[in-house]
Amino acid sequence: MHAWPASEVPALPGKGRDLRIHDTATGGRITLDPGPVARIYVCGITPYDATHMGHAATYNAFDLVQRVWLDTKRQVHYVQNVTDVDDPLLERAVRDGQDWTELAERETALFREDMTALRMLPPRHYIGAVEAIPGIVPLVERLRDAGAAYDLDGDVYFSVDADPHFGEVSGLDADAMRLLSAERGGDPERPGKKNPLDPMLWMAARPGEPSWDGASLGDGRPGWHIECVAIALDHLGMGFDIQGGGSDLAFPHHEMGASHAQALTGEHPFAQAYVHAGMVGLDGEKMSKSRGNLVFVSALRRDGVDPAAIRLALLSRHYRSDWEWTDQVLADAVERLARWRAAVSRPDGPSADVLVEEVREALADDLDSPAALAAVDRWAALQGAEGGTDEGAPGLVSRTVDALLGVAL
Numbered sequence: 001m002h003a004w005p006a007s008e009v010p011a012l013p014g015k016g017r018d019l020r021i022h023d024t025a026t027g028g029r030i031t032l033d034p035g036p037v038a039r040i041y042v043c044g045i046t047p048y049d050a051t052h053m054g055h056a057a058t059y060n061a062f063d064l065v066q067r068v069w070l071d072t073k074r075q076v077h078y079v080q081n082v083t084d085v086d087d088p089l090l091e092r093a094v095r096d097g098q099d100w101t102e103l104a105e106r107e108t109a110l111f112r113e114d115m116t117a118l119r120m121l122p123p124r125h126y127i128g129a130v131e132a133i134p135g136i137v138p139l140v141e142r143l144r145d146a147g148a149a150y151d152l153d154g155d156v157y158f159s160v161d162a163d164p165h166f167g168e169v170s171g172l173d174a175d176a177m178r179l180l181s182a183e184r185g186g187d188p189e190r191p192g193k194k195n196p197l198d199p200m201l202w203m204a205a206r207p208g209e210p211s212w213d214g215a216s217l218g219d220g221r222p223g224w225h226i227e228c229v230a231i232a233l234d235h236l237g238m239g240f241d242i243q244g245g246g247s248d249l250a251f252p253h254h255e256m257g258a259s260h261a262q263a264l265t266g267e268h269p270f271a272q273a274y275v276h277a278g279m280v281g282l283d284g285e286k287m288s289k290s291r292g293n294l295v296f297v298s299a300l301r302r303d304g305v306d307p308a309a310i311r312l313a314l315l316s317r318h319y320r321s322d323w324e325w326t327d328q329v330l331a332d333a334v335e336r337l338a339r340w341r342a343a344v345s346r347p348d349g350p351s352a353d354v355l356v357e358e359v360r361e362a363l364a365d366d367l368d369s370p371a372a373l374a375a376v377d378r379w380a381a382l383q384g385a386e387g388g389t390d391e392g393a394p395g396l397v398s399r400t401v402d403a404l405l406g407v408a409l
């Protein structure tokens with residue numbers, strides 16, 4: 001699949017700092033040590049009801065990761081998937097009487113437009129689940145041949161007991177796992193499973209549903225977790241730097257994905273850090289497609305909201321906190337954007353050398369975007385109050401905000 005166009009990232013003077021980031025598996029902050037090419041996999045959308053502010057907030061967090069790495073003069077190898085076949089997508093297509101492929105294509109196109117408008121840097125590889133199927137089938141066969149997967153009435157399940165590290169990503173106990181598994185696409189109640197938590201790797205063809213040739217597995221379609229594993233292993237390999245997504249993916253999705261990969265390769269870990277963004281809510285509940293309490297990036301754009309203001313609204317909250325989208329969050333961002341634009345539109349101003357370092361330090365410190373915004377606010381306030389004589393300063397502030405925060409002033 002094609003991704004979307006990249007906005008240019010201005011080069012800043014000097015060099016950025018190494019990223020310290022909260023890792024769900026260790027429960028603490030770790031300093032990543034990527035090589036010259038940093039590797040990141042971020043779970044993509046299931047393409048229906050895209051792009052709501054929760055999606056946008058999560059992709060904003062991982063866009064910041066890329067920008068911090070680029071500022072350390074590394075290359076970034078970024079991979080993202082599109083879950084373009086899965087139960088919820090098929091259910092939505094049936095509900096609305098539309099063709100599931102058309103629904104997926106339309107929503108993926110909208111997502112690309114929204115990502116472009118928000119200046120999110122595109123992945124180098126943007127891969128759909130459907131196009132990944134030829135690579136998924138041999139992985140499931142290998143797991144089965146190695147005794148890490150078993151057949152249940154034609155479906156193939158992964159045996160979580162095959163991975164000695166199972167449970168280490170989320171750190172949850174068995175009861176919590178069982179509850180979340182039932183909530184998030186698993187089937188712990190299905191009789192005949194070796195462990196109630198075992199997730200499906202390959203689902204035998206169901207009447208009225210799409211299916212693909214699964215070689216020795218029979219016709220069917222892939223499970224959700226193996227999709228991301230196949231794509232990540234194909235394009236990044238084991239031990240890549242960051243596996244990212246919203247906090248609702250820590251269990252079961254990232255836990256199962258890590259176990260699939262570890263059972264397949266005998267290596268550990270799948271990713272150096274598992275990074276999770278908090279949940280954005282609306283009216284006291286998590287914004288979610290199933291609840292339907294959604295604010296869409298595209299609807300705001302249609303209403304004439306500047307995408308730079310949407311981006312500033314996302315940046316005003318720390319990526320790990322759960323927060324509420326409100327009209328006020330957006331109104332504050334619109335006001336801030338106007339203030340910053342006025343401040344950089346003058347021919348000179350106070351020196352911005354300290355500001356560059358403050359923004360760098362804030363983002364390297366577990367992507368503390370609110371602290372980065374506060375630093376720019378301080379420079380803009382000084383510009384408003386006293387001005388300055390540094391002719392390069394307004395341009396440097398613009399380039400810093402663009403390069404590190406993805407906001408074009």
Ligand code: 5CA
Pocket residue numbers: 043044045046047053054055057058081082083228244245246247248249277278279280281286287288
């Ligand atoms: N296709 C799978 C991942 S392989 C999936 O979870 N798709 S999704 O469309 O449901 O979500 C896409 C991303 O947005 C995921 O990282 C998810 O954790 C994140 N996300 C979904 N809802 C919210 C929310 N309310 N707040 C923050 N992030 C969210």
Ligand code: ZN
Pocket residue numbers: 042043044081228253
């Ligand atoms: Zn995923």
